[in-house]
Amino acid sequence: MEPFAHPNDLLTVREVVARTGVAPSALRFYEAHGLITTERNRGNQRLYRRHMLRRISLILAARRLGIPLADVAEIFTTLPADEAPSHRDWVRVSREWKRQLEDRRRYIMNLERQLTACIGCGCLSMKLCDLLNPDDRLRTRGQGPVRLHESSECIDPA
Numbered sequence: 001m002e003p004f005a006h007p008n009d010l011l012t013v014r015e016v017v018a019r020t021g022v023a024p025s026a027l028r029f030y031e032a033h034g035l036i037t038t039e040r041n042r043g044n045q046r047l048y049r050r051h052m053l054r055r056i057s058l059i060l061a062a063r064r065l066g067i068p069l070a071d072v073a074e075i076f077t078t079l080p081a082d083e084a085p086s087h088r089d090w091v092r093v094s095r096e097w098k099r100q101l102e103d104r105r106r107y108i109m110n111l112e113r114q115l116t117a118c119i120g121c122g123c124l125s126m127k128l129c130d131l132l133n134p135d136d137r138l139r140t141r142g143q144g145p146v147r148l149h150e151s152s153e154c155i156d157p158a
């Protein structure tokens, strides 16, 4: 029978890679950006507390959702550093990411609507521009595709 797995058990890089499927280079990247932490053994090899598996899983989930790593790092500052995130933590994180996804969905829907009409970029090259942006009046409201950036719900996914 396998011994009881404690959240503070130390795992080697190889064990973490086997469990998560994340490459060692990506683990070092996450560590360098403060998303996960490691400890060192006497041989200066990285060791990971077992509860880091949960953080790594959250990073992978965020990547699949298109959540930028900077946003993941920000929300990770609100999670306990020395133990696995609790169910309550997960509910809070997932609520925040859901809000971000809804913002992105609205942004994309706005893009879809605007792409068939004048986007207010200043080109005045489409017939609709004469109707929707006569005399390039939108230039007073900003640079680039003004209409795409105007909505307060819009986010810049870059």
Ligand code: FES
Pocket (backbone or CB within 6 Å): 117, 118, 119, 120, 121, 122, 123, 124, 125, 126, 128, 129, 133
């Ligand atoms: S599409 Fe460029 S100003 Fe209308």
